Amino acid sequence: MSGGTRKRWFIGVEAGIAALAAMVFALFQLGDGARAEPPEPSPKTAVVTDYLEALQNGDTARASTYIDEQYKEAGPILPPGDWEVVSVEHRTRDDGRVWATVRTDSTEHVLVFVVDDFTGEPAQIAWDTADVYDGGLEWIEEVEFNGEAIVPDPVNSELVAYPGINSVEFPLFGTLEVPTDPMGHLDLGEALKELAENERAAAEERLTEDAAALLDTCIVRHEAEPVCADLGVPSHDELQVDDDRYEEVTDQRWSVESLEVTIDTGVSGWTVEPAVHAELALTARGTLIGQSAASELKGYCTIVFSAHDITLGADGHFAFEGNSSVENCGWLTGYPAT
Numbered sequence: 001m002s003g004g005t006r007k008r009w010f011i012g013v014e015a016g017i018a019a020l021a022a023m024v025f026a027l028f029q030l031g032d033g034a035r036a037e038p039p040e041p042s043p044k045t046a047v048v049t050d051y052l053e054a055l056q057n058g059d060t061a062r063a064s065t066y067i068d069e070q071y072k073e074a075g076p077i078l079p080p081g082d083w084e085v086v087s088v089e090h091r092t093r094d095d096g097r098v099w100a101t102v103r104t105d106s107t108e109h110v111l112v113f114v115v116d117d118f119t120g121e122p123a124q125i126a127w128d129t130a131d132v133y134d135g136g137l138e139w140i141e142e143v144e145f146n147g148e149a150i151v152p153d154p155v156n157s158e159l160v161a162y163p164g165i166n167s168v169e170f171p172l173f174g175t176l177e178v179p180t181d182p183m184g185h186l187d188l189g190e191a192l193k194e195l196a197e198n199e200r201a202a203a204e205e206r207l208t209e210d211a212a213a214l215l216d217t218c219i220v221r222h223e224a225e226p227v228c229a230d231l232g233v234p235s236h237d238e239l240q241v242d243d244d245r246y247e248e249v250t251d252q253r254w255s256v257e258s259l260e261v262t263i264d265t266g267v268s269g270w271t272v273e274p275a276v277h278a279e280l281a282l283t284a285r286g287t288l289i290g291q292s293a294a295s296e297l298k299g300y301c302t303i304v305f306s307a308h309d310i311t312l313g314a315d316g317h318f319a320f321e322g323n324s325s326v327e328n329c330g331w332l333t334g335y336p337a338t
Contacts, residue, residue: 044115048098055080071127079146081166109179130180132159136189136271139307144169172316196272207261210318211276219254232326246286273307301329
């Protein structure tokens with residue numbers, strides 16, 4: 001090998017070694033904890049970021065400017081929840097989809113937005129809201145959704161919510177964080193069912209207390225309260241004896257023989273419903289025709305309240321609307337009680 005050839009060979013080797021060293025150094029720097037600069041946000045991730053920041057600040061008017069006109073809700077929308085944005089990014093080659101991660105202290109959720117150039121620049125979000133269903137909650141006076149009271153009305157309800165993580169509070173049962181997705185739906189009945197699984201015992205204890213107080217006021221003490229008027233249990237002067245040998249019935253007294261309550265979390269597989277079943281006893285004194293001595297008489301009565309007759313108030317107590325189902329009330333046996 002000539003001197004000139006050998007010199008060129010050494011120069012080539014040195015250049016290769018230098019390039020390799022530079023590459024190793026760069027890899028070492030990355031592996032040693034150095035972070036690459038995050039990619040610049042795309043126009044579509046910027047739209048989603050600005051939209052979410054507007055919701056965070058409660059500026060729903062500004063948030064609506066990022067929604068395409070054909071997808072905007074015509075009616076009112078429930079207030080947004082209290083959460084923070086963790087990240088907004090593309091995760092696939094489809095740049096029309098944007099993933100946003102939001103979180104609270106206890107919940108993290110990923111939202112997927114469809115963003116496109118519907119009418120040219122700028123890009124806009126398609127359909128950001130979610131439908132909220134409140135079927136099966138007619139017996140609850142009100143539910144708080146991110147601090148706003150809503151009255152369940154499955155017939156006329158058109159509830160709509162922003163995407164994010166929401167705080168839903170039910171009287172007595174407590175609060176649950178639930179997510180809503182763009183173009184998604186939220187079933188409040190399912191949210192209550194999740195809470196009721198853990199709070200059933202406490203709710204049934206409250207239902208027992210409130211039902212017992214009602215029966216004591218209206219049945220045992222027979223007070224003339226408005227709530228007692230529609231219970232369907234006859235007053236003393238309406239009582240009848242099924243044997244006409246008794247010419248007089250006096251000293252009528254109601255008592256509660258048994259009281260059973262349930263908070264059913266499995267009705268129809270999707271809703272929660274309260275129910276009350278009470279067995280009442282009525283004692284009286286009856287005098288047979290032609291006799292002066294009175295005998296004790298006894299009758300029984302069943303009273304049932306379903307979810308249609310019960311309301312859970314905002315104060316966490318149960319009220320009973322009347323319209324209850326009563327059976328065999330008002331009849332006394334025509335024979336002395338044993």
